[in-house]
Amino acid sequence: MFVIIVGGGQTGSQLAVQLINAGHKVKVIEDRPAILDRLKAELPPDSVVAGDGSSPSVLEKAGIEEANVLAAVTGEDESNLVITTLARFEFNVPRTIARVNNPKNAWLFDTEMGVDVALNQADILAKLILEEMSLGDMMTLLKLRKGEYSIIEEKVHPSSPAAGKRLADVSLPPDCVFVAILRKGQLIIPHGDTELHPVDEVIALVHTSQLGKLAPILGPAS
Secondary structure: OEEEEEOOOHHHHHHHHHHHHOOOEEEEEEOOHHHHHHHHHHOOHHHEEEOOOOOHHHHHHOOHHHOOEEEEOOOOHHHHHHHHHHHHHHOOOOEEEEEEOOHHHHHHOOHHHOOOEEEEHHHHHHHHHHHHHHOOOOEEEEEEOOOOEEEEEEEOOOOOOOOOOEHHHOOOOOOEEEEEEEEOOEEEOOOOOOEOOOOOEEEEEEEHHHHHHHHHHHOOOO
C-alpha cells in the first residue's frame, strides 16, 4: 500500500514510522525546515518530500496519482480540508483521512469535502469513555465501517440471562451475531443448539447502536 502523509509533526512522523515498519510505501510532505531536518533523520531519505502539501504540484511530486491513501494530519483544519479535497476530486485518491484539530470544525469533515474518515480525538475519547461506563466488562476488539459496527468480547456472567441457554433460545438484539465462543482454550463455532456456559468468552459482531442491549444479556442479572 502507498500512503501519502501531509504533515510531519509528531502525529505524522509516528504514523509514517509504523506504516514503514509494516512494509508499506510512505511519503511524508512537510514544509517547515526544522521538522524536515528531524524527518530526514528519522525516516528513509526517499520518504520525505519538502513543500506545501496543499499545492497540487507538490502532491504530484510525492506521487499522488499512485497513492492508495492520503492522510492530512497537519495542525490546521483548513489545510487538511483543502488537501483532502484536492486528493479526492483532483487526483481521485481512493481513501482519504483527515485530522480534526478543533472539535467545533468536525461538521465540515465529510464526503463533500473529500473526507472518508475524520479523526476527531475529542469525539473518539468521549465515545470510548461512554462505552467503558455503559458496557461493563464488554471489550471492543475492532471497529468496522467507520465505527458503525463493532467486534466485541465479553464473558458470560454466571448469573446472566443467557447462561445455560441454547443460542436459539437467547433473544439477541437486531444486527447482532455471535461469531465464536472461547471455552477453556478451545474455539467453538456457535450454532443454534450451542449452549452458553458461565465464563464462556463470546466474540460477537454487533451494530454500535445495539451494544447497550447486548451487554445485559451476557452480564450479571440485574
